[in-house]
Amino acid sequence: MDACAALGAKFELWRTLQLDPEGCPVRGLLDKLGDRWSTLLICSLAAGPKRFSALHRQIPDISKRMLTQTLRTLEADGLVHRDVQPTVPPSVTYSLTPLGRSFAGPLLGLVEWAETHYPAVLETRAETKRAA
Amino acid sequence: MDACAALGAKFELWRTLQLDPEGCPVRGLLDKLGDRWSTLLICSLAAGPKRFSALHRQIPDISKRMLTQTLRTLEADGLVHRDVQPTVPPSVTYSLTPLGRSFAGPLLGLVEWAETHYPAVLETRAETKRAA
């Protein structure tokens, strides 16, 4: 059975379970990880633990608000560990948990697919635009 | 080099390229595929071609509006093929393109990770909630 058939089979199974978010991992997890910043932060932290301001410098176009919020969500989901040193000024270091690191494999697969096929997608988009 | 280090290395590379969406596949593609419906539709179509109303029945809580819109985006990106039969009443069949099918592999990896680790995530979420 190829990946395509396997995916279809899984979908059929979820469907019989009403596709509710609690029971469907795709909806429960990918909804969260699918936002603009989560995956990017995981990629950044995959290179090693980083402090809040270091993360902010690496991804300049995220606001402090969204950086905080996204990190907290990832922490609540158990993918990221937040280490607070009670010094003055405070120093907070973020790192991937074992669970977060275990996510690197599947994510890398996705990223490699994206790198490989992104040119083709851009080409298709351009054609669609010309046709319109 | 494990997946985690590989991911970190890729991030470092993108960062030197300004992380702009045009040059960064993660931002250019996962932003689109990361919404609530795209991956679900790809899963459904992975089982085989389906007509518009069949897709709608399989995913009851998507509106016709979003179903149309999401399918059109996937078509514009070259992942989905739209086949219109000019009959009365019209019959439109959607299917995965070869590019779309090639996406099934990485997506399956993600789905399997989600299935495996979703219980742990739910547990962590529950703990966080209790602590709050």
Added chain:
DNA sequence: CAGAATCCCTGTCGATACTG
């Protein structure tokens, strides 16, 4: 330094009604 709090705008999305 690492946020918390507030304001406000924008796009996203659902509901509904209509059409070829």
Added chain:
DNA sequence: CAGTATCGACAGGGATTCTG
């Protein structure tokens, strides 16, 4: 059947300001 059109609600997210 397979959409399109329009409206309105709501939340995502940016900018700014304040704090321990």
